[in-house]
Amino acid sequence: MSIEGMNHFTVLTDDVPKTVRFYGAVLGLVPGDRPNFEFPGAWLYAQGRAILHIIGGRPPEALQPGVIDHIALSARGLATTLQTLTAHKVEHVCQRQVGSGAWQVFFFDPNGARVELDFAADESAQA
Numbered sequence: 001m002s003i004e005g006m007n008h009f010t011v012l013t014d015d016v017p018k019t020v021r022f023y024g025a026v027l028g029l030v031p032g033d034r035p036n037f038e039f040p041g042a043w044l045y046a047q048g049r050a051i052l053h054i055i056g057g058r059p060p061e062a063l064q065p066g067v068i069d070h071i072a073l074s075a076r077g078l079a080t081t082l083q084t085l086t087a088h089k090v091e092h093v094c095q096r097q098v099g100s101g102a103w104q105v106f107f108f109d110p111n112g113a114r115v116e117l118d119f120a121a122d123e124s125a126q127a
Contacts, residue, residue, distance in 0.1 A: 006051075007051075008043075008050055008051050008052060008053050009051070009052060009053070009071045010052075010053040010054070010055060011052065011053075011054050011055070011109065011111055011113050012055050012058045012062065012063055012111065013054055013055070013056050013058060013063065013110075013111045014056070014057075014058050014059060014060050014062075014063065014111075015056070015110070016040050016041060016042055016054055016056035018110055019042075019054050019056075019109065019110060019111060020042050020044065020054065022088075022109055022110050023044050023052060023054075023109070024044070025084075025088055026084060026085060026088055026090060026107075027046075027073075027115075027117075028046075029044035029045060029046055029051070029052055030044065030045050030046075031043070031044055031045070032044070032045040032050060033050075034050075039055060039056065039057050040055075040056035040057045041053065041054050041055045041056050041057075042054045042056075051073075063111050063112060064112075069114065070106070070113075070114035070115065070116050071113065071114070071115055071116065072115075072116040072117075072118055073115070073116070073117055073118070074117075074118050075117045075118065075119055076119065076120070076123070077119075077123075078094075078103050078105070078119040078123040078124065078125055079123070079124055079125060079126055081105060081117060081119075082094060082105070082125060085105070085107060090107050091107060091108075092105055092106060092107040093105070093106045093107075094125060096121075097118075100121060101121035102118055102119065102120060102121045103118070103119035103120070103121065103123055103125065104116055104117070104118055104119075105117040105119070
């Protein structure tokens, strides 16, 4: 066996529409085809690939972080991303990674999942 890459990540929620809106507005992910499961949810796509599975119908008390600390996505457009996060009132931290100088942007989704966006070191944080 050899691992060829990350397929998707899953977020549990008590509010599927709110979670879909958040990831659409903030990250530009778009809803797409999803099998007809017996539970509510959505699959969100980036560049034609389903990278986020949302599973609904969970009570708020079930939305607790486990041993996975965060999800990280490679991205482009640092300045625009920072403007989008600010426009949507999403608290975030933008920092340079020690060593490589790559930009890292951290924030939480509406369910408490921590998201990291990684940008190339040569991008500018200024619009």
